[in-house]
Amino acid sequence: MPGFRVHITGSTIMGAGYGGAAWIVGDMPPMTCALAGGLCAVSGMLPNLDSGLGIPLRESVAFAAAVVPMMMIQRFHQMGLPIEGVILVGAAIYLTIRFGMDWLLKTYAIHRGMFHSLPAMFIAGQVAFLAFAAEDPLRRYFIASAAVLGFLTHLVLDEIWSVNMGMFGPKYKKSFGTAMKFHGQELWPNLLTYALAVILGLLAAGDAAWTERMHSMRQQMEQAARSVPPMQAPWNYRR
Ligand SMILES: [Zn+2]
Secondary structure, X not given: OOOHHHHHHHHHHHHHHHHHHHHHOOOOOHHHHHHHHHHHHHHOOHHXXXXXXXXXXXXXXXXXXXXXXXXXXXXXXXXXXXXXXHHHHHHHHHHHHHHHHXXXXXXXXXXXXXXXXXXXXXXXXHHHHHHOOOOOHHHHHHHHHHHHHHHHHHHHHHHHHOEEEEOOEEEEOOOOOOOOOOOOOOHHHHHHHHHHHHHHHHHHHHHHHHHHHHHHHHHHHHHHHHHOOOOOOOOOOOO
């Protein structure tokens, strides 16, 4: 299987291409592109969270623990949390990811289990979508797709590394087909993964509808404000 370095290189190149293309061709704001590129690079590490917490992965979990609360600042703002609340909730999220993930992975993760699967890839995208609550829907889809792309890059690299090109055509290792899969061999992890994907999908769909409604409402209001001539304030009378 490809090592940490192969994965981080692959997903970083993909992220740079994705962010760069969106900036140059797609007219995305440069900061959004930079965030998407970074997220894609980090997301390329996610599937290997199941292979025990070595130093690089421990680092990735700590990194995610720090970045996720920051991504959610806009969301806290929308909820009307005061600054004290933002700090408390941010700290709680940090601790949950930092130590909760640690425990969860140590206890339950099996290498090449459901962490290496297509539904897990969608879960990563949905989490990014829910965490990144930009008002402009296009930017949200763009960021969520960056997480999906990074994850996919990892799965594809794993599959490529499971094929040896020999003199007499390709030879498949035992690991072939264990990364890009829809389901694993065991029932419970499959059910759990799909349940999570469906729940997050429903949440994301509801959230998307809500933000799009807000977005179009804001646009309508701005348009209305532009078309109505400025009113004379009643106290501006002349004698
Ligand atoms: Zn892997």
